[in-house]
Every structure is written in C-alpha cells, then in structure tokens.
Amino acid sequence: MTQTTLHDFKDKVCFVGVGDTDYGALYRTKDPKRNQYTLGVEAFKAALEDAGLKKDEIDGLVLVRIPSYQLFADMVGLRYLKAANTFRGEGRMSALAVQYAAMLIYSGLCSTVAVVYGNDGRSVGATYGGEGEGSSPYDVIYGMTSPGAAVAHMWRRYMHEYGAREEHLAAVAISNRRHAGLNPKAVFREPLTLETYLTARYIAAPLRLYDYCLINDGAVALILTGAERARDLRKPPVYLTATATCTDLTFFYTVDDFFRDAVRRCAEAVFAASGLGHKDIQVCQIYDNFTPTVIFGLEGAGFCKYGEGFEFVQNGRISLGGELPVNTSGGHTSESYMQGFGLHAENIRQLRGEAGDRQVPNCQVAMYICPAPICAVHIMTRR
Numbered sequence: 001m002t003q004t005t006l007h008d009f010k011d012k013v014c015f016v017g018v019g020d021t022d023y024g025a026l027y028r029t030k031d032p033k034r035n036q037y038t039l040g041v042e043a044f045k046a047a048l049e050d051a052g053l054k055k056d057e058i059d060g061l062v063l064v065r066i067p068s069y070q071l072f073a074d075m076v077g078l079r080y081l082k083a084a085n086t087f088r089g090e091g092r093m094s095a096l097a098v099q100y101a102a103m104l105i106y107s108g109l110c111s112t113v114a115v116v117y118g119n120d121g122r123s124v125g126a127t128y129g130g131e132g133e134g135s136s137p138y139d140v141i142y143g144m145t146s147p148g149a150a151v152a153h154m155w156r157r158y159m160h161e162y163g164a165r166e167e168h169l170a171a172v173a174i175s176n177r178r179h180a181g182l183n184p185k186a187v188f189r190e191p192l193t194l195e196t197y198l199t200a201r202y203i204a205a206p207l208r209l210y211d212y213c214l215i216n217d218g219a220v221a222l223i224l225t226g227a228e229r230a231r232d233l234r235k236p237p238v239y240l241t242a243t244a245t246c247t248d249l250t251f252f253y254t255v256d257d258f259f260r261d262a263v264r265r266c267a268e269a270v271f272a273a274s275g276l277g278h279k280d281i282q283v284c285q286i287y288d289n290f291t292p293t294v295i296f297g298l299e300g301a302g303f304c305k306y307g308e309g310f311e312f313v314q315n316g317r318i319s320l321g322g323e324l325p326v327n328t329s330g331g332h333t334s335e336s337y338m339q340g341f342g343l344h345a346e347n348i349r350q351l352r353g354e355a356g357d358r359q360v361p362n363c364q365v366a367m368y369i370c371p372a373p374i375c376a377v378h379i380m381t382r383r
Contacts, residue, residue: 006242006273013102014230014237015380016112017053017223018348019046020185023336026217027187030123036066039219040118041075047114047221052234058223060104060113062097065089065339072116082110089119091289094340095368095376099243101224112225117341122216136251148212148290150253152204155292158258159206162307166206168314170197172291173210173333175319180330182320182358187216188334211291213332220341222348238351238380241276244269245376259293259371263300266377267369274379276365278303281379283325283350283360285343287370288332294318297369298326301377320358328358343368351382 020043026034040063048055055076060083063069069084083104087093094117101113121128129146136144144150158164173192180186192210200209230237248255248262271277278301286297295309303324304312312318318326329335329346336342347366349355355363368378 006244006269009102009106009242010273011239011241011381012227013105013224013240014227015222015240015348016225016230016233016235016237017047017051017221018345019043019048019050019221020338020342020345021218022185023187023216023218024185024189027122032123034123034217035120036118036219037072037075039120039217040066040072040116040221043118043219043221044076044114044116047223050235051223053112053223058112058114060084060101060110062101062113062115063087064093064097064115064117064341066116066118083113089339091287091339092370092372092374092376094287094344095243095245095370095378096374098222098224098240098344098378099245099376102240102243105224105226111229112223115222115224116219117221117338118219119338120217121337126215128213128215139252146204147253148207149204151290151292152207153254154258154296156206157256158292158295158310162310164310166208167194167198168310169207169211169291170194171313172288172294172318173197175313175316176288176327176331176334178319179328179358180334182356183329183335184356186330186335187214188330207290207292210333213289213337214334216336218336218338218342220338220345222341222344236352236382238348238382241379241381242270242273243376243378244273245374247374249373253373258296258299259375260296260300260306262375263297263369263371263377264302266375267301270377270379276379280365281324281367282363282365283328283347284367284369285327285331285347287340287343287372288327289337291333293371294326297371300371300375301367301369320360325360328355328360340368340370347380351380
C-alpha cells in the first residue's frame with residue numbers, strides 16, 4: 001500500500017464558506033439566553049449563504065466548544081450525516097478541527113464539511129483557566145492556574161536569555177489594535193498607545209492587561225469541500241495547500257523552548273509540501289492567546305532567528321504595510337477570542353480580497369501558526 005504524503009494532499013481541499021458574528025455588538029451586551037448553540041447556528045447560516053450552499057449539501061459536521069453535535073445537528077436540520085464529532089474548546093483545536101474536516105473530504109468519507117465554533121464566554125463569566133481546570137496539580141498549588149501564568153514565565157525566561165524588555169511586547173498589542181480599528185466587527189477599536197500599554201495593570205507579571213486575549217461571545221463557521229467542486233461555488237476557493245501539526249506535550253503548559261521547535265517542524269513540513277518559502281507569505285495569522293506567542297511563532301516558523309523575534313516585531317514590521325502583516329483583523333487581544341477560528345476566517349477573507357480597509361494588496365498566500373501544546377501551521381492560497 002502506498003502511503004499518502006503531504007505532497008499528495010496539496011490543494012485537494014478548499015474553504016468555500018465562512019460566517020461569523022459581530023463581536024463588538026455582542027460584547028456590549030450580556031444575554032443569559034445566548035449560548036454556544038444559538039451563536040453557532042447564526043454563524044453556520046451565514047457560512048451557508050456565503051458559499052451558496054443548501055444545508056442538505058452538508059454531509060459532515062465538526063463542532064468545537066459546542067458540547068453536543070446531536071443537539072446542534074437537530075437545531076439546524078442535519079439528520080443524515082456521514083460524519084459528526086465535537087472537539088474540546090481549546091485554541092489548539094481550531095487547526096485540528098480544520099485538518100479533521102479536510103481528511104474526511106480527502107479520504108472520500110464526506111463531500112462537504114461544516115466546522116462550527118461557538119463561544120458564550122463573556123455571558124457566562126468564563127475565566128479561561130482561572131479555576132485551574134486542566135492545570136497540573138503541581139502548578140495549581142503555587143497559583144499557576146491558567147496558561148497566562150505559564151506564558152508569563154516563558155516570557156520572563158525569554159527576556160533573561162535574549163535581553164528583551166517588557167515594552168517590546170507593546171509592539172504586538174499596538175499592532176493588533178491598529179488592525180482592529182479597521183475591522184467593523186472588532187471588540188476594541190480605539191487606538192492603543194505605548195503609554196496606555198505600559199501603565200496598564202499586570203495580570204501575571206511581566207504580562208499586562210493588553211497582553212491577554214479577550215473574553216467575549218461569538219461564533220465562526222467554516223465550510224470545506226473538495227477542490228473540483230469548490231470551483232463551481234459562489235466564492236473563489238481558498239486552498240488548504242499544506243498543513244502540519246507537531247505536539248510539545250509535557251506535564252506543564254510551560255516549555256523551555258517556547259514551542260519553537262514544534263512550530264519549526266510544522267513550518268518545514270508545509271514549506272516542503274507546498275513548494276513555497278518565507279518570502280511567498282504575504283499575511284500571517286498567529287494564535288495569540290497572549291502576545292508573546294506571536295514572537296515565539298515567528299521565530300519557530302523561521303521568519304527570524306531564535307532570540308530575534310522581539311526586535312523583528314518593532315517599527316511596524318508586522319503591521320499592514322510592513323514586511324509581514326500579522327493578525328490583520330486585530331487578533332485575539334483586540335478583535336475577539338474565537339480560539340483561532342477568527343484567524344482562519346481572516347485568512348480566507350484576505351485571500352478572497354474581502355478584508356476591506358485592512359486588505360493586503362493582491363493577497364495570494366497566507367499562513368496560520370499556532371504555538372501551543374499541539375502546534376500547527378497551515379499554508380492557504382488562492383489562484
């Protein structure tokens with residue numbers, strides 16, 4: 001039996017529909033009747049409309065953070081599916097859910113798969129780890145109850161090793177906010193200054209308020225299908241040209257290499273499979289539950305050397321008009337925290353030319369990077 005490789009998978013699956021919610025509008029109000037299901041239904045309907053598909057053409061359903069695929073399928077009228085599954089509500093799962101959907105299509109098990117994410121975190125008072133769920137018991141007894149505390153320690157170590165200072169992170173937060181100002185759906189759109197950043201309170205030193213992701217309500221739905229069918233649908237197809245994952249699993253969220261080696265392995269795999277290189281990437285979305293992961297991701301993917309990422313992000317280099325625009329919708333610190341799904345949606349819109357005032361000119365190649373215990377990298381393209 002011949003083993004399938006990433007080279008075989010190249011450009012076989014496409015994103016053909018995207019739908020999401022108005023994060024800013026949802027943030028301004030809390031609604032006890034709002035939940036993951038109703039938000040997910042809204043995004044799913046929008047994605048169907050975007051793709052020009054009828055719901056009966058969906059034969060696979062992948063949910064993230066929405067507990068019951070059975071209940072959700074009943075709500076939207078999807079009874080006879082060829083595949084249905086639910087992934088945990090963790091940021092690393094966005095790339096994995098997309099990969100799972102793509103494998104269902106590539107294998108022939110499904111024709112068209114909807115990936116739906118719903119989050120009612122603001123309305124229900126989520127704390128994302130503050131309660132200690134999922135943390136090592138040896139972390140919890142010292143107050144290390146969330147990934148934010150772990151990333152704070154990682155950034156402290158990075159500062160010690162490479163001479164970075166706390167204010168170097170401001171460039172990431174300020175760039176995110178600048179992009180969010182161009183995004184009508186973003187939660188926070190007002191400009192962020194260096195002074196405001198530096199006078200904000202610590203959450204877990206050395207990370208400040210603006211280094212942390214938002215807690216907000218919202219939903220994203222993505223629809224994927226095979227490349228041949230995608231060419232006949234409403235919107236220009238966005239190809240999942242290459243994708244790879246690599247774990248960095250220990251008993252702690254904190255890792256001594258800042259997830260860089262796992263990201264490096266992913267990036268090397270997708271560059272080799274796609275035939276593309278760093279200079280071909282026109283826009284990049286990096287999973288930024290906390291701002292240091294942008295720097296860790298850039299270094300791991302090879303856009304700069306280890307220890308140089310804090311300098312790479314300065315002086316507008318990662319902003320629109322810079323060398324490598326990053327998190328062009330505002331990222332997780334300003335647009336919304338949809339645990340990676342909003343970043344996927346942004347890449348799709350950039351590649352379609354639908355990003356409005358934040359559009360990267362003639363965008364044809366985009367990358368997604370997730371530095372986390374399960375690292376992932378996608379290359380997404382248009383023709």
